[in-house]
Amino acid sequence: MKLVMDVWRQAAPGEAGHYETHEVDDATPEMSLLELLDRLNFALVENDREPVAFESDCREGICGACGITVDGIPHGPQQNTPSCHQRLASFHDGQRIRLEPLRSAAYPVIRDLVVDRSALDRIIVAGGHVAVPGGSAPDADALLVSHERAEQALDMAACIGCGACVAACPNGAAHLFVGSKLAHLSLLPTGRQERGKRARAMLNEMEQDFGPCSLYGECAKVCPANIPLTAIAAVNKEGLRSFFRHKDD
Amino acid sequence: MRGRWRGPSSHVDGVTVGGVLDPHAPDAPYDSAWHRRKLDYRLVNPANRRRFKVIVVGTGLAGAGAAAALGELGYQVESFTFHDAPRRAHSVAAQGGINAAREDTADNDSLQRFVTDTVKGGDFRGREVDAFRLAEESMRVVDHLNAIGAPFAREYGGTLATRSFGGVQVSRTFYARGQTGQQLQVASAQALQRQVHAGTVTLRVRHEMLDLIMDGDRVGGVVMRNLISGDITAHTAHAVVLATGGYGNIFFHSTLAKNSNASAIWRAAQHGAHFASPSFIQFHPTALPISSQWQSKTILMSESLRNDGRVWVPTRPGDQRPANDIPETERDYYLERKYPAFGNLTPRDVASRAATEQIRSGHGVGPLCNGVYLDFRDAIARLGRHTIAERYGNLFHMYTNATGEDPYEVPMRIAPGAHFTMGGLWSDYDLMTSLPGLFVGGECGWGYHGANRLGANSLLSACVDGWFTLPHTVANYLAPHLGTEPLADDSPQVRAALSRTRARADALLAIGGTHGPGHFHRLLGAILYEGCGVIRSRETLEHAIGRIRELRAEFWRDLRVVGTGLHLNQELELAGRVADYLELAELMCVDALDREESCGAHFRAEHQRDGEATRDDKRWAFASAWQVGTDGGFIRHHEPLHFDTVPLTTRDYR
Numbered sequence: 001m002k003l004v005m006d007v008w009r010q011a012a013p014g015e016a017g018h019y020e021t022h023e024v025d026d027a028t029p030e031m032s033l034l035e036l037l038d039r040l041n042f043a044l045v046e047n048d049r050e051p052v053a054f055e056s057d058c059r060e061g062i063c064g065a066c067g068i069t070v071d072g073i074p075h076g077p078q079q080n081t082p083s084c085h086q087r088l089a090s091f092h093d094g095q096r097i098r099l100e101p102l103r104s105a106a107y108p109v110i111r112d113l114v115v116d117r118s119a120l121d122r123i124i125v126a127g128g129h130v131a132v133p134g135g136s137a138p139d140a141d142a143l144l145v146s147h148e149r150a151e152q153a154l155d156m157a158a159c160i161g162c163g164a165c166v167a168a169c170p171n172g173a174a175h176l177f178v179g180s181k182l183a184h185l186s187l188l189p190t191g192r193q194e195r196g197k198r199a200r201a202m203l204n205e206m207e208q209d210f211g212p213c214s215l216y217g218e219c220a221k222v223c224p225a226n227i228p229l230t231a232i233a234a235v236n237k238e239g240l241r242s243f244f245r246h247k248d249d
Numbered sequence: 250m251r252g253r254w255r256g257p258s259s260h261v262d263g264v265t266v267g268g269v270l271d272p273h274a275p276d277a278p279y280d281s282a283w284h285r286r287k288l289d290y291r292l293v294n295p296a297n298r299r300r301f302k303v304i305v306v307g308t309g310l311a312g313a314g315a316a317a318a319l320g321e322l323g324y325q326v327e328s329f330t331f332h333d334a335p336r337r338a339h340s341v342a343a344q345g346g347i348n349a350a351r352e353d354t355a356d357n358d359s360l361q362r363f364v365t366d367t368v369k370g371g372d373f374r375g376r377e378v379d380a381f382r383l384a385e386e387s388m389r390v391v392d393h394l395n396a397i398g399a400p401f402a403r404e405y406g407g408t409l410a411t412r413s414f415g416g417v418q419v420s421r422t423f424y425a426r427g428q429t430g431q432q433l434q435v436a437s438a439q440a441l442q443r444q445v446h447a448g449t450v451t452l453r454v455r456h457e458m459l460d461l462i463m464d465g466d467r468v469g470g471v472v473m474r475n476l477i478s479g480d481i482t483a484h485t486a487h488a489v490v491l492a493t494g495g496y497g498n499i500f501f502h503s504t505l506a507k508n509s510n511a512s513a514i515w516r517a518a519q520h521g522a523h524f525a526s527p528s529f530i531q532f533h534p535t536a537l538p539i540s541s542q543w544q545s546k547t548i549l550m551s552e553s554l555r556n557d558g559r560v561w562v563p564t565r566p567g568d569q570r571p572a573n574d575i576p577e578t579e580r581d582y583y584l585e586r587k588y589p590a591f592g593n594l595t596p597r598d599v600a601s602r603a604a605t606e607q608i609r610s611g612h613g614v615g616p617l618c619n620g621v622y623l624d625f626r627d628a629i630a631r632l633g634r635h636t637i638a639e640r641y642g643n644l645f646h647m648y649t650n651a652t653g654e655d656p657y658e659v660p661m662r663i664a665p666g667a668h669f670t671m672g673g674l675w676s677d678y679d680l681m682t683s684l685p686g687l688f689v690g691g692e693c694g695w696g697y698h699g700a701n702r703l704g705a706n707s708l709l710s711a712c713v714d715g716w717f718t719l720p721h722t723v724a725n726y727l728a729p730h731l732g733t734e735p736l737a738d739d740s741p742q743v744r745a746a747l748s749r750t751r752a753r754a755d756a757l758l759a760i761g762g763t764h765g766p767g768h769f770h771r772l773l774g775a776i777l778y779e780g781c782g783v784i785r786s787r788e789t790l791e792h793a794i795g796r797i798r799e800l801r802a803e804f805w806r807d808l809r810v811v812g813t814g815l816h817l818n819q820e821l822e823l824a825g826r827v828a829d830y831l832e833l834a835e836l837m838c839v840d841a842l843d844r845e846e847s848c849g850a851h852f853r854a855e856h857q858r859d860g861e862a863t864r865d866d867k868r869w870a871f872a873s874a875w876q877v878g879t880d881g882g883f884i885r886h887h888e889p890l891h892f893d894t895v896p897l898t899t900r901d902y903r
Contacts, residue, residue: 011816012816030652031543031544035543035544038545038767041767042767042768045764045765046763046764046765048809049811050811050812051811051819051820053817053819055333056507057506058339058341058342058506058507060546060548060549061647061650062341062430063339063342064336064337065333065337085647085650085651089653110477110817111816111817116333117333121334121335121442121454125442125445125446126446128439128442129439129440129442129446130398130439130440130443131443132396135393135716137389137392137393137396138392140391140392140395141409143395144403144406144407144408145400145403146403147403147404147405149403150400150401150403154400154402154428154432157398157425157432158428160431161334161336161435184400185398187400188398190395190396191398
């Protein structure tokens with residue numbers, strides 16, 4: 001099949017970018033979006049032209065490195081699917097598609113389709129962790145966790161940190177990312193000890209780079225880890241809880 | 250024997266036989282070895298720890314664990330990753346679980362059974378005493394990761410749930426659905442970020458290690474390239490820990506992440522670090538078959554699927570009927586037939602070899618006849634769709650996404666794919682390489698897994714190294730260096746390392762040929778699958794060595810790196826990695842050609858009886874540790890392997 005791509009090209013942060021049009025005429029429906037870019041880059045390099053910079057690593061949908069905006073949709077047309085798993089079968093022969101980086105004020109473009117998502121990590125640094133030093137943990141079997149609670153924690157912990165939720169949000173909010181982390185750690189016995197302190201620290205940091213949530217729900221539609229929209233409730237719940245209790249736990 | 254014995258001579262051109270390596274391991278009895286060794290280690294006073302700087306390269310389970318643990322203890326740690334975030338390291342992609350040996354289970358597990366399984370699973374080519382450390386620290390690792398936020402699967406009563414894995418007859422694998430690696434990795438990366446917050450760890454993302462800095466015969470630092478700005482900078486320290494993962498990506502099509510590479514450990518090898526068992530590469534039996542030209546990898550499906558899935562092929566070669574149209578009598582459940590005791594849960598090397606034999610004899614399934622079936626029909630009938638979905642839901646989803654087929658309705662198609670490298674930088678019992686001051690953790694090392702790794706032992710070994718071994722052994726190394734300073738930035742050693750690294754990057758950029766590095770990587774992968782794959786022979790290996798040398802010459806003649814070194818340049822990154830692969834590939838083949846026996850994943854066609862591998866313990870009960878010679882040749886050193894509690898036996902999973 002043939003695909004025509006308008007690809008965002010930008011040489012460096014802060015520089016002006018532009019769209020560049022390319023064609024691949026030997027694509028196949030089972031190829032992934034990233035393999036389409038591999039194919040394009042192979043041809044570009046053979047013709048001594050600069051390949052399109054894009055991020056990817058595991059290509060199994062778990063590392064969260066990839067993220068390309070396809071026709072305005074973060075990751076691509078198939079809902080809840082990372083770019084590495086977006087198959088070309090979603091497109092028809094001859095279709096023209098627009099490829100851009102993840103778009104958010106919080107994610108400066110580094111080059112072409114590569115963006116800087118370190119604002120997400122700054123939230124984790126601020127408080128997305130559990131203060132149990134190596135060697136001091138209690139017996140995991142002595143800390144009983146019900147089957148249901150463990151499964152709920154895992155639903156929330158499944159976040160791959162790709163940041164597509166922010167790019168999908170008209171407000172550029174990171175509530176799905178932050179809420180899933182707050183919920184994940186609050187559900188577990190050791191994570192509860194600093195629940196209030198964590199919420200304050202993470203929410204303070206979140207407000208530095210990200211917008212407010214207006215419940216559009218766009219985030220949950222693109223999330224490759226299927227983090228449920230209920231995760232955003234954890235932001236208000238944990239925030240209010242820590243505000244009124246004013247305690248570390 | 251130790252000190253005099255030199256191992257068999259080599260018939261391989263360019264190989265010289267070197268000396269005997271001392272693992273500095275405690276004496277038997279091994280079950281108390283780790284306890285005794287820990288008592289012997291020197292300590293660094295808490296107030297003095299901040300006077301030492303330690304560099305940790307890599308933020309996977311081993312690297313994040315080591316950096317976080319050393320930071321918690323009070324050392325100044327500088328942690329590097331080429332990713333944009335520490336959480337993305339490839340430990341994240343491990344699916345099935347993490348093993349831990351509990352003495353109190355009803356299925357009769359114990360430390361000794363863990364060691365026996367690991368040593369035997371590794372076909373007696375790993376270090377037994379190291380496996381004891383793995384077993385002993387295993388429960389502590391699960392407790393710790395649970396405490397720092399990994400939501401392990403739980404029984405309805407609230408205790409930890411387990412499942413069983415290949416090569417083992419007890420249920421000792423702890424898991425979080427099919428995403429155990431992700432959960433452990435995210436928890437460890439968070440622990441690392443906690444130390445960043447505390448100021449004990451300086452984390453530098455998007456930095457790739459390009460060289461070591463030597464201070465005499467000791468390692469004094471690393472040279473890094475900032476992948477965004479292109480700046481090449483020197484970072485010095487009292488000790489360096491490499492936790493940079495395995496090199497399975499050398500096969501191009503592998504289960505590894507696209508950026509996983511061997512450059513850090515291969516650069517160390519260039520400085521004289523010994524490289525152990527480079528040809529011991531595990532081919533994962535449950536990867537997805539290659540189905541098209543531009544497919545970029547063989548996606549991994551967790552081995553845990555073999556708990557409930559049954560592997561089969563049609564009895565008639567070339568049978569093209571859809572799987573569900575093939576009646577029961579015309580299906581060959583060849584693993585259950587050949588290995589009734591272990592059935593579908595034979596170790597990975599055995600399962601991969603059996604699948605390769607079926608595919609080569611014309612029984613392969615799928616459009617390219619390059620896979621075998623993994624069928625859940627019977628398990629769904631027995632347990633119900635809900636239970637299967639809870640156990641493997643995300644894996645089934647991933648499979649459907651990749652292939653367009655629904656494994657609830659039709660069997661999966663699987664095939665062996667290059668996966669885990671049991672080989673890596675040689676280290677002693679204390680995880681120190683042959684270069685003083687250079688330590689390894691996780692898959693870039695060697696030792697525990699011998700010639701074949703058991704499923705769910707890799708997450709364990711990375712965590713044990715990072716959290717509970719390196720913090721002790723690095724301290725032991727540092728203690729006598731109290732009061733010394735790392736190399737100064739303007740020292741001749743640092744300047745030499747910087748100019749060497751810049752010259753190499755310039756050389757790659759200056760070739761001005763016609764093909765990008767990806768072109769050479771694909772060709773190299775094809776050569777290795779053919780020559781140094783699941784089944785190797787003298788003929789395929791000699792042929793491969795010739796072709797690798799030709800390809801390497803062509804690479805340095807015809808490589809094209811578009812762009813410059815002064816910006817984000819993924820072609821330049823790949824070029825450096827492929828240049829190193831082209832050298833390591835030759836050593837892999839030399840090691841495989843040199844070792845005249847079959848053991849574990851190293852299956853030499855010449856050394857088999859009735860289709861089963863034949864090991865030669867009289868001549869080859871040692872680990873080969875290779876030194877790169879100055880003349881393009883290789884020197885093979887040996888570490889004799891002694892087995893105290895697990896008698897040398899022929900593996901028999903029948």
